Amino acid sequence: MSALSITVLYAAFGTVWILAGNRLAVALFGADLEGHYAFELGKGLTYVLITSGALWLLLRREFRRRDRAEQGRLDALIGARSALDQTAEALGRAIERRDPYTAGHQARVALLSAAIARRLGLSEERAESIRLGALMHDIGKIGIPAELLSKPGRLEPQEFELIKLHTVYGHDIVKRVEFDDAIHRIVLEHHERMDGSGYPHGLSGHAISQEARIVAVADVVEAITSHRPYRPAKGLDTACEELRRLRGAKLDAEATDACLALLDEGFRF
Structure with missing residues (x-):
């Protein structure tokens, strides 16, 4: 998933959450300010928990991808070094035959x-x-x-x-x-x-x-x-x-x- 897709999804989910939450609060509490306050607080904390969990999942996937890429680069370097070793040994044996x-x-x-x-x-x-x-x-x-x-x-x-x-x-x-x-x-x-x-x-x-x-x-x-x-x-x-x-x-x-x-x-x- 691209950075733009994640940003758009985050903005869309946040907007829907706010609008739907406001309508639900009015329907449930009417003019009760304390009820509105408690509901908004709960809504905010829930949003933080949901987005934090989503962010954690995305970061974990990204870190795993980077780890795999780094391991791939490391394996490539080891392979290249091994190839150089074999080349050096082959060149050395070539002269010793003569x-x-x-x-x-x-x-x-x-x-x-x-x-x-x-x-x-x-x-x-x-x-x-x-x-x-x-x-x-x-x-x-x-x-x-x-x-x-x-x-x-x-x-x-x-x-x-x-x-x-x-x-x-x-x-x-x-x-x-x-x-x-x-x-x-x-x-x-x-x-x-x-x-x-x-x-x-x-x-x-x-x-x-x-x-x-x-x-x-x-x-x-x-x-x-x-x-x-x-x-x-x-x-x-x-x-x-x-x-x-x-x-x-x-x-x-x-x-x-x-x-x-x-x-x-x-x-x-």
Whole structure:
């Protein structure tokens, strides 16, 4: 029922109530003023009770309608988030099929990155965005020749320049999906360094997003502690030493400290 219909109905009912009530009062009480007064009072209270009840019923129906609409929007948001999660996981698996030496790398980086974010006191929403960004931070490697990804020896300078392009390729892929901007920046900036020595754009300090700075720390830890075509896996002690060496200069100090605290407390992939 529209607002106009309710207004018209309310006005019509009120008019009929008043006119009919006045005629009934005259018929019943004639010139008896006290009788008229008591009747009008009773009529007014009855009208208030009737209209209040009708208003309560209308409001209850409206609130229920809004609750259903809100639940529908919430379900839609949950569905959209689930779709983004599945997209991120699918993109992550796509690159791992081409680069078996780093199978599981992105998932492990995502796990540690989210833990660092929570340790820093970031909201759960930001921690989840960081997890999703880390889950596909190397997706751009899908555009890198497979023989370079699995080369057992040291890369030549020109080969390394090609590897660097995976950040740009990856960003070009994820920017076509409606991810948070933080996720786009993680994919593009996770190899940037605090002193400006990273790639692809040589960003420094806080010009690098906090999300990307967090993933950079987790990426270093996972890379050191996992097997690579050109070397065996190293231990967590080595990773911690490297974090302390790079803290502040190459890697964000706060994110590094949070990571070291987690590892000290027993965090494991």
